[in-house]
Amino acid sequence: MLQALYGPAVPGLRAEYGLSPSGAGLGLSLHFTGGVAGVLAFNTIHSRISNRTLLAASYGLMAAGSAGFALAPNWPLALAAAFLGGLGFGGIDYGLNQLFAVGFGDRSTAMLNVLNAHFGIGAVLGPAVVAWTGPEHYAYAFGGCAVLAAALIPCTKGVGTEATHDEPAQASASLGLSRVLVGFLALYILNVAVEAGVGGWEPTHLETVGFSASVAASATSVYWLMLTAGRFLVVPITLKYAPERILTVCAAGMTACLLLALVKGVAPVAYAGVGLFIAPVFPTGLPWLNKALPQAKRAGAWVIAASMIGGVAAPPLLGVGIEASGIHAVPLLLTVLSGASLVATVWLIRLTRRDIE
Template sequence: MTGTATPTPAADRLFSRPAAVASCVGFVLIGMLQSLYGPSIPGLRHEFGLSPAAAGLGLSLHFTGGVAGVLAFNAIHSRISNRALLAWGHGLMAVGSAGFALAPDWPSALAAAFLCGLGFGGIDYGLNQLFSVGFGGRSTAMLNVLNAHFGIGAVLGPAVVARLGPDAYPYAFGACAVLAAVLVFAGSSGVRTRVSDGPPAGTGRGGPGLSRVLVGFLALYILNVAVEASVGGWEPTHLETVGYSATVAASATSVYWLMMTAGRFVVVPITMRYSPERILAVCAAGMTVCLLLALVKGVAPVAYAGVGLFIAPVFPTGLSWLNRALPQAERAGAWVIAASNVGGVAAPPLLGVGIEASGIHAVPWLLTALSGASLLATLRLIRLTRRSAS
């Protein structure tokens, strides 16, 4: 379960150093784009005369496009090169961002948000998929570095809107369009078509075991993203209910997201010594303990920050484990990335139903149940992958 990763020869890497840097910039970009819609709502309402619900459709269309982009680029990846996949993804984001910034009416803006989401999904899928195989023994570490840059962008986006003002949202989206256009060329040059190494030895052989393992990964991702989105959505409400001020509650939620970014950098050296499945088991256990501690008012903000730290490595590290466990299941990463969106979209409102029945004070208990299920799914996956490898 432990081991030291060996360096990958440059000839066997999918990415040159400049291409790896450009890929990280691409993840800063998609993090910024996703985080711009919410802070821009006041400006959108003023510009187009929208209700709050109507203004929120921009992000919904972006996410809808994201799921469609993941599935569409997965479907055509075998017929186009890695460079073409990344160039098309960045190109769609460039056109969509520019269209949203310049839209003359709200239907046009929504169409542009969907188009931007298509590119977003392509880059999210493409870079996660390629990084999971493109750096040999360092792929798990590099996946965490890549996804940490998404968090950097997600923090920068609201800061930019706060600095410019919500009415200046076209400038923020316009800047993203320019960066995406630059990445059409800079983000795809230096990316190889394929890596010379074959799939790792000692992995599954297909058949019924393959389907059980894939279903296990789908469940793991749905549950983890459900916890991630639900903590971000309900933490401030819970903290205010137990007696914290709105300012403290909002600040604690920001710290939660910052810890998710920091955690992906912190885990990088750990991935060089321990297997992905051991890391994920520890993360699931840590999340569950922290959510139980959130029941204690005096430590609740710190406990939620701990959840952010433990949940941070799950998404990227799980992709590395998936690729090793199911190398014969082509594009399995696309299915788990798409499925993870189900958890992010469905969990917060479903949790709201439970809160209506049990009260706001039950938030940590409900989240603990989700996290506990994630821990059980992780342990079950460890047994399944060991069995399929034997």
């Protein structure tokens, strides 16, 4: 929810601080920058603190950052607060995904999809909260997030208190050279790039090909709803099929849907299909990663950080490609990224099978 508040709050931020559109967008950028730093920082100290401490500290940072953003008297302090909240966001993203990936045994893939579906619910609720309060009253939405995050700190008492044992030094050294890890990094960067690219450029593309602004906005909302629903729908499937088989179908499906988005008449439905197919990728890939690299328990932190980098870098890089080829090429550019993720998935299957043999 916190991450999803920044975009809808832009009109209120511009009025409050006298910002340009790009200046107001820095709030989300600093949030994601803090997120990447939070993932890497908590990954570094995880061996010296308990899982409970990791989650409690992360919620504390989110609460402080959200409250600071709501109450900041000037824009530099608001940006600092956005970075602070992002640190906590990164800790929660890393901490919960990592705990779910290793804590549920054979059910980890299913439970990770349930977890990330709830992340999606928050992303849908965020804009709804700002719409309800009005962009000019964005501070109430951020203040509400601060209260909720603080209230969750005592709820971490159900989490184990033992510190996590660090992996052997030799495993850590080999981690940086692993082709398997490189493959997973590429897979996550590409998939989150597609996810963010569709979310950022779908409405512009649909308006350009002749749909009204309201239809384009509604279709984009449906895309995010399908992304959330897809994680619930895939849960029973994860109990029957291996993660790598699910990811192969997902990559092929979203590539086909993006090609269909080139056809005007079915473009909104095709984008919804992309949301459905891309939904399981992030949570389903983590158990596969832990199985493929059991000696490197912290590999998950690197792919989660890489996914955030993909989300930050994709929209502006796609913008460069769109300037060169036009808005009509949006589905084609995204198809290239999606096709590359399919290639990365097939390559990873070959690598992991070879390692098992």
